[in-house]
Amino acid sequence: xxxxxxYWEKESFxxxxxxxxxxxxxxLNAAIQxxxxxxxxxxxxxxxxFLPTGASTKNAGFACFGSISxxxxxxxxxxxxxxxxxxxxxxxxxxxxxxxxxDKTIDYQCLGGYELFKNDDIFLADTCVSKxxxxxxxxxxxxxxxxxxxxNKKITxxxxxxxxxxxxxxxxxxxxxxxxxxxxxxxxQKLGINIFNNCTVDQIQEENKRMQLLTKNxxxxxxxLIVTTNAFVKDLLPDVDISPGRGQVLITKxxxxxxxxGTFHYDKGYYYFRNINNRVLLGGGRNIDFKxxxxxxxxxxxxxxxxxxxxxxxxxxxELNYEIDYRWSGIMAFGKILESLVEEIxxxxxxxxxxxxxxxxxxxxxxxxxxxxxLKSL
Numbered sequence: 001x002x003x004x005x006x007y008w009e010k011e012s013f014x015x016x017x018x019x020x021x022x023x024x025x026x027x028l029n030a031a032i033q034x035x036x037x038x039x040x041x042x043x044x045x046x047x048x049x050f051l052p053t054g055a056s057t058k059n060a061g062f063a064c065f066g067s068i069s070x071x072x073x074x075x076x077x078x079x080x081x082x083x084x085x086x087x088x089x090x091x092x093x094x095x096x097x098x099x100x101x102x103d104k105t106i107d108y109q110c111l112g113g114y115e116l117f118k119n120d121d122i123f124l125a126d127t128c129v130s131k132x133x134x135x136x137x138x139x140x141x142x143x144x145x146x147x148x149x150x151x152n153k154k155i156t157x158x159x160x161x162x163x164x165x166x167x168x169x170x171x172x173x174x175x176x177x178x179x180x181x182x183x184x185x186x187x188x189q190k191l192g193i194n195i196f197n198n199c200t201v202d203q204i205q206e207e208n209k210r211m212q213l214l215t216k217n218x219x220x221x222x223x224x225l226i227v228t229t230n231a232f233v234k235d236l237l238p239d240v241d242i243s244p245g246r247g248q249v250l251i252t253k254x255x256x257x258x259x260x261x262g263t264f265h266y267d268k269g270y271y272y273f274r275n276i277n278n279r280v281l282l283g284g285g286r287n288i289d290f291k292x293x294x295x296x297x298x299x300x301x302x303x304x305x306x307x308x309x310x311x312x313x314x315x316x317x318x319e320l321n322y323e324i325d326y327r328w329s330g331i332m333a334f335g336k337i338l339e340s341l342v343e344e345i346x347x348x349x350x351x352x353x354x355x356x357x358x359x360x361x362x363x364x365x366x367x368x369x370x371x372x373x374x375l376k377s378l
Contacts, residue, residue, distance in 0.1 A: 005218060013194070016042045018374065019213060019222040021201050021236065023047035024056035025097075025359055026352050027228035028184040029367025032100075035191040037375055043193045046213065046220065048200040054230050055359050057181050058330025060249065060263075060272050060283050063108065063173040065090035065361055067115040067265040068128040068148060071135055078338050080138070086338055088142045090361035094173075097180070097364040101187070106180040111262040113172025114151065114158075117165040118315070124268075125165035132167065147171050159259040161318035174263050174274055175360065204236055204349070211349070224374055226350045228367070231296055231333040233353045237345055242333045242354050246293045248304045249283035250327045251276070252312075255320055269357075271311060279325070280316065282308055298329045332357050340366040342373060350374050 005014075018034060020027045023045045031043050051057055065087050066074065075083045098108055117125035132148045139147055151168035189195060196217070203214040204225065213220040227236055231244035260275045271284035285304035286293040292301060305327070312322075333354050335341065340362055341354040352370035355362055 014218060014220050016044045016194075016220070016222045018043050018224045018226065019211075019220055020045045020226045020228060021213075022052075022054070022228035022230065022232075023185070023195055023197070024052045024054055024228060024230060025181070025184065025363030026230065026355070026367040026370070027052075027226070028181075028188050029100075029364045030226050030228060030352060030371045031193045031367075032184070032188050032191060033368045033371035034374065035188075035193055037371070038378065044220070044222075045188070045193060045195045046199045046201055046215065047195065047197045048229075048232075050197055052181055054232065055247075055330045055332050055355070056363070057177055058247070058249070058328060059177055059359065060274060060281055061175045061177040061180075061276070061360070062113070062263045062272060062274070063094050063175050063360055064113055064169075064263060064265075065094070065139075065143070065172075065358075067113070067169070067269050068131055068135060068167055069115060069124060069268040070265070072128065072131060073268065074338055082338075084138055084142075087139050089339075089365055090358055091139075091143050093362040093365035094360070096368070097360070100364065101180065101183045105183045107176035108173055109175075110171065110173040113169040113263040113265065114154070115167045115169075116160065116163050116264060116266045116315075117167075118162050119164045122164070128167060129165065143171050157259060158261075159317070159319060160315060162315055172263055176276075177360070180360075201236060206346075224348045224350070224377065226352065226370055226374060227345075228352045228370070230353050230355065230359075231331040233333070233351060237349075237351060240341065240345065240351060240353065242335050242341065243294055244296045245286055245290075245332045245334050245357070246295050246297070246299075246329050247283050247332060247357075248285060248293075248300050248308065248327070248329045249281065250305070250308055250312075251282075251325050252280045252317075253323045253325045254278040255280065255317070255322050257320070260316070266311070271308075273316060280312065280322070282312055282316070284308070296331050298331065300327055300329060332359070340369070342366060342369045344373060344377070348377065
């Protein structure tokens with residue numbers, strides 16, 4: 001049990017107009033939008049981890065809006081008009097993040113993105129190539145002209161083996177996720193938003209037109225609450241319709257003469273890799289066993305790790321010596337609907353979750369959306 005709090009501590013640190021649970025990209029943007037729009041609001045963020053634990057600091061740092069094979073599947077799900085709106089939200093979300101923090105701060109580099117197809121993926125490759133102009137036309141007015149194009153001539157220059165087709169996206173970029181989150185935290189703190197780490201909310205209790213949040217560090221009180229814990233949202237709001245999805249990642253030690261530059265997608269986006277400081281960061285393999293990866297437990301599994309290592313050795317770095325430095329995992333939130341879930345779940349309790357693996361692209365906008373929904377209730 002914590003030591004007894006003083007009068008000053010109780011008065012200054014535990015009662016707020018709004019509390020945000022979760023200090024990831026969505027939660028920080030929600031708090032920032034609230035404070036910028038209504039500066040007199042007293043706001044705090046409660047974070048269960050020492051760092052924003054979940055997906056925001058565990059991802060690959062892709063500033064992307066979808067490879068062609070992903071867009072084909074998403075069009076089947078959302079329809080053409082629905083997909084167009086999704087891409088627009090992703091693109092505008094990336095612009096919002098860049099405008100808020102600045103490209104230099106987040107190490108934004110537009111080096112292009114690529115989708116790889118192996119020699120035995122002829123049918124999928126041909127299908128995707130046939131859709132290039134279709135999607136170029138769809139996003140021309142939002143993203144820019146001729147986003148996608150065939151780039152087979154670059155296969156050799158990247159050093160890949162067993163790849164027959166390469167589709168380039170000239171507008172795809174990469175960021176440094178750690179720098180992004182550090183900058184968002186500093187931005188929020190400069191606005192006067194309190195952030196408490198290692199502060200897990202165990203229970204939400206409603207009493208006398210306010211909420212009491214029970215934690216092992218003491219009980220917090222607020223008039224309005226935003227829950228942005230993404231895949232972990234069911235711990236507090238069990239009726240929210242999302243499914244967790246673990247993404248396993250490995251990174252090599254620095255490699256001399258590494259030819260890879262840009263962001264890369266393979267197997268409908270279920271595998272992804274990039275160069276970061278002359279290391280290869282490679283993640284994915286969730287589709288090997290969806291059920292096993294539908295978990296909020298961090299860690300690795302042998303089938304996924306073997307698949308990542310096989311791809312690395314036989315396709316991505318077939319002629320280079322390298323060592324794997326370390327491994328980690330992140331937890332994403334998915335749903336049958338591709339749009340983020342932004343909703344007032346109960347009176348004065350708001351939820352923002354279900355980024356569907358596109359947190360960098362839509363996290364800023366999702367945070368702003370839930371903040372604006374709350375502001376309407378003031």
